[in-house]
Amino acid sequence: xxxxxxxxxxxxxxxxxxxxxxxxxxxxxxxxxxxxxxxxxxxxxxxxxxxxxxxxxxxxxxxxxxxxxxxxxxxxxxxxxxxxxxxxxxxxxxxxxxxxxxxxxxxxxxxxxxxxxxxxxxxxxxxxxxxxxxxxxxxxxxxxxxxxxxxxxxxxxxxxxxxxxxxxxxxxxxxxxxxxxxxxxxxxxxxxxxxxxxxxxxxxxxxxxxxxxxxxxxxxxxxxxxxxxxxxxxxxxxxxx
Amino acid sequence: xxxxxxxxxxxxxxxxxxxxxxxxxxxxxxxxxxxxxxxxxxxxxxxxxxxxxxxxxxxxxxxxxxxxxxxxxxxxxxxxxxxxxxxxxxxxxxxxxxxxxxxxxxxxxxxxxxxxxxxxxxxxxxxxxxxxxxxxxxxxxxxxxxxxxxxxxxxxxxxxxxxxxxxxxxxxxxxxxxxxxxxxxxxxxxxxxxxxxxxxxxxxxxxxxxxxxxxxxxxxxxxxxxxxxxxxxxxxxxxxx
Numbered sequence: 503x504x505x506x507x508x509x510x511x512x513x514x515x516x517x518x519x520x521x522x523x524x525x526x527x528x529x530x531x532x533x534x535x536x537x538x539x540x541x542x543x544x545x546x547x548x549x550x551x552x553x554x555x556x557x558x559x560x561x562x563x564x565x566x567x568x569x570x571x572x573x574x575x576x577x578x579x580x581x582x583x584x585x586x587x588x589x590x591x592x593x594x595x596x597x598x599x600x601x602x603x604x605x606x607x608x609x610x611x612x613x614x615x616x617x618x619x620x621x622x623x624x625x626x627x628x629x630x631x632x633x634x635x636x637x638x639x640x641x642x643x644x645x646x647x648x649x650x651x652x653x654x655x656x657x658x659x660x661x662x663x664x665x666x667x668x669x670x671x672x673x674x675x676x677x678x679x680x681x682x683x684x685x686x687x688x689x690x691x692x693x694x695x696x697x698x699x700x701x702x703x704x705x706x707x708x709x710x711x712x713x714x715x716x717x718x719x720x721x722x723x724x725x726x727x728x729x730x731x732x733x734x735x736x737x738x739x740x741x742x743x
Numbered sequence: 744x745x746x747x748x749x750x751x752x753x754x755x756x757x758x759x760x761x762x763x764x765x766x767x768x769x770x771x772x773x774x775x776x777x778x779x780x781x782x783x784x785x786x787x788x789x790x791x792x793x794x795x796x797x798x799x800x801x802x803x804x805x806x807x808x809x810x811x812x813x814x815x816x817x818x819x820x821x822x823x824x825x826x827x828x829x830x831x832x833x834x835x836x837x838x839x840x841x842x843x844x845x846x847x848x849x850x851x852x853x854x855x856x857x858x859x860x861x862x863x864x865x866x867x868x869x870x871x872x873x874x875x876x877x878x879x880x881x882x883x884x885x886x887x888x889x890x891x892x893x894x895x896x897x898x899x900x901x902x903x904x905x906x907x908x909x910x911x912x913x914x915x916x917x918x919x920x921x922x923x924x925x926x927x928x929x930x931x932x933x934x935x936x937x938x939x940x941x942x943x944x945x946x947x948x949x950x951x952x953x954x955x956x957x958x959x960x961x962x963x964x965x966x967x968x969x970x971x972x973x974x975x976x977x978x979x980x981x982x983x984x
Binding site for chain 2: 561563564567568571572575578579582584585592595596599605645675679682683686687690693696697700724726727
């Protein structure tokens with residue numbers, strides 16, 4: 503796509519508005535990371551109190567999404583950004599949608615942790631899930647870091663590492679099915695663990711989405727539904743990839 | 744929000760571009776409806792062939808999302824829409840994201856149907872899920888209809904009917920857990936049905952999202968994370984609601 507320079511506004515105020523959007527996306531990202539960290543700890547420690555904190559705090563994530571979305575649309579209306587400024591606004595709007603949904607998944611894990619605590623689930627069912635939890639928390643952190651530094655190579659690494667998350671998830675699922683078949687009384691608890699594993703797998707997908715927006719932001723290429731090798735080629739700036 | 748008239752472009756060409764976006768969103772919606780219809784039939788008839796058609800056709804949904812997204816961003820860059828035109832473009836971008844994800848869920852149901860067929864699942868496990876499937880298919884249809892007609896009252900009805908989908912989902916889940924506990928050999932099959940039920944529940948949420956974008960489009964109010972009574976009040980144009 504040719505870079506158009508329609509509606510370019512060179513003003514200190516405008517630059518500050520764009521910088522503000524970027525900072526607020528990262529602040530929201532930090533909050534969502536904290537929510538996921540707490541949800542995982544609530545699950546591993548079977549800590550009902552911490553689980554309730556996560557559930558209660560989800561409204562903060564939602565409020566940030568609405569506020570940043572409104573600010574972004576106002577910038578579109580008032581500043582008519584073009585080229586890379588427009589891509590920053592669009593990438594921000596999409597990133598906060600995924601962050602909000604990651605927040606929802608963290609809340610779901612919190613609810614599972616609460617239910618698990620209340621109904622006397624056993625921690626040995628949670629062994630595989632901690633590892634997956636740490637992996638996707640790392641993916642989320644790295645995706646936000648790639649957004650902050652506009653680092654497309656880091657973004658590609660996040661996208662690639664989702665394969666590992668998917669494999670870990672499949673393996674947990676097989677283990678949990680075996681567990682249920684061997685001890686049918688465990689089924690209601692194991693179903694909670696299954697939902698938490700699925701929530702983590704979805705968070706990995708969403709971290710991958712965020713990393714794809716970073717490549718769009720920097721390179722102007724929409725790499726959704728593109729093979730990882732092509733994504734990597736675009737990230738390196740080779741348009742023929 | 745005050746309606747601003749910055750960058751208003753009165754031209755036949757521009758109006759056609761906006762109309763084209765709207766039509767393409769609805770065409771994509773029709774394709775996603777068809778995918779969901781086929782996925783549900785593949786599951787109820789335990790039809791592996793139809794399941795494979797659904798899985799294969801998901802790339803069409805993805806391609807439409809990418810194309811409409813690019814066209815929308817080009818309109819933002821070239822036309823600098825304001826007020827209701829800007830809201831149409833933003834609502835379209837958000838709607839196609841949800842439609843693409845509904846397509847993914849339909850593909851997942853297709854995969855479950857295929858697995859179910861290959862491993863000899865029994866149709867009696869699928870009784871509750873058909874009803875839920877029809878309900879969320881109706882929600883999707885009505886949400887797209889509300890988008891086509893910019894009908895906020897219809898959009899509110901879609902949002903309200905998600906409560907019914909959530910209840911049906913909870914009830915199916917309880918039934919499936921009982922089923923597994925009574926017959927542990929059924930567990931691997933029932934897990935497939937559980938994932939399909941979850942996919943349908945998520946489709947209901949996404950149809951609700953689309954109905955919320957209709958209210959945003961018509962009334963300029965972001966009603967995400969708002970209680971249904973307030974949503975209804977905004978839909979009726981009472982800003983104090």
